[in-house]
Amino acid sequence: MTTRADKKPSTLKRMIWVILGTLALIAVIVGIKVLLVMRMIHSMPQPAPVTVSTVKASEQAWQPALNAVGSLRAANGADLAAEVAGLVTDVNLKSGQEVKKGQLLVQLRDGDEVAQLQQLQANAELSKITLERARKQLAAQAISQADFDTAQADTKARMAAVAQQQVVIAKKQLRAPFDGRAGIITISPGDYLAAGTSVVTVQQLDPLYVDFNVPQGELGRLKVGQPVTLTLDAYAGRSFSGKLSAINPKVDASTRNVQVEATVPNHDQTLTPGMFAKVSVDVGKQRSQLTLPQAAIVYNPYGDTVYVVQPSKGKDAKGKPLPPTVKQAFVTTGDSRGDQVAILKGVSAGTEVVSSGQMKLKNDAPITVDNSVQPADSASPSPQEH
The missing domain is CATH 2.40.420.20 (conserved putative lor/sdh protein from methanococcus maripaludis s2 fold)
Incomplete structure (x- = not known):
């Protein structure tokens, strides 16, 4: 006969039913929350495009091109300086003036040197007359060959002294070494210049060179004569054409770059040495x-x-x-x-x-x-x- 105690569920079964009920309740709550969230998402406005x-x-x-940056350089350019010290007596130059090769720009006082040159020239002329007389006497056997040689050597020495004095006087004159444009000059007659003092710069502006560097890996794409195009910030919307004129035969060991030079015509003298330029070299076919x-x-x-x-x-x-x-x-x-x-x-x-x-x-x-x-x-x- 079954007892009342046997009909009661065990404690384990009761615990299982409690857990299942709790899980079911949690699932219902989560489901409701998910539905609410989904409804909120769908009700939210879509993001504007x-x-x-x-x-x-x-x-x-x-057109394949190799781009670099470079600096403009004059075909000939020099900062002229006084080779010797002296007092300025004449300035035959205005700032920005075009000058010709050999043109006298600045004159230093040379009165003493010119006077000494005139004395040496007089001595040289006298020596020439003496030499000519000795030549006639030698022909008539009136003097010995040794006397004639002495007279001849004396003439050469005096002529050399004249040439040396002419060089001294030339150092008192500052002349243009080539055709070009002078820079700004600030000296005036009466100024004293020490030896080596820079006086004025002279730059030959046509043509100009542009120097730039390219990596050694690009060296095979370059050759002399290739077209080169320059653009400068100073002249927006304008480009300048030139040609690649030289490639340095040595690669810089520290940077592994090679220096390249291009020549750019500058007939209107728009470009100026020292300007920064962007360089484009055409390489290969279009x-x-x-x-x-x-x-x-x-x-x-x-x-x-x-x-x-x-x-x-x-x-x-x-x-x-x-x-x-x-x-x-x-x-x-x-x-x-x-x-x-x-x-x-x-x-x-x-x-x-x-x-x-x-x-x-x-x-x-x-x-x-x-x-x-x-x-x-x-x-x-x-x-x-x-």
Whole structure:
């Protein structure tokens, strides 16, 4: 016969039922919370499309070029200085004046030296007369050969003394060593110049040289005679043409760069020695290249990317067309030219990509296209001042 105690559930079974009930209650509560959260998410307004500008990748004629920075140098240039000390008596020069080779620029006082030269010249003339007389006497055997040789040596010595004094006087004169343009001169008659004092600079301005350095790895692409183009910040929108004229036969061991020289005509003397210039050397033949503005590229440590525009798909709940979206795509970039960069792989011609506003984007983000303002996309940009 079953007892009343046998009909009671065991303590273990009661505990299991309590746990199951508790779990079921928790599941119901969590489910209700999830439904509430999902309902809130669906009721939230969708993010507004991001306003961006776009551009299409296009094929362009591309001239491979090697870019560098250089400094202009005069074909001939010198800072003229007084070789000897003296008092300035005459300044035959104005600042910025064009000068000719050999033109007297500055005269130092040379009265004593000129007087001594005249004395030496008189002695030399007398020696010449004596030598001529000795030559006739030697022919008549009136003097010995030794006396004639002495007279001849004396004449040569006196002529040498005259030449030496002429050199001393020439040092009192500062002359232009070549044709060119003088700089600013600040001395005046009456000033005393010490030996070695710089007086004025003279620069030959046509042609000019531009010196620049290129990595040794680019040396194989260079050869004398290649076209060179210069641009300077001082002359926005203007370029200057020249030719590569020399390549240093030695590579700098510390930088592994090689010095290169180009010659640039300067007929209107617009350029000035010492100016900073951007140099572009044409290397190789012109070819077609797929390009994008540099502003369209997002540069990352893990790879360069662009945002490709995806056309609108479907309609929203109100029946309006959905805005276009974007997809991030990796690209392989090549050489750059001004504001443009060559695209070797990743997109094809005609692909529409975002050119500005990428910082607010992510995959599948909706966008609104506004191309009223576009980023710079010039092969030869020039500085703009606003």
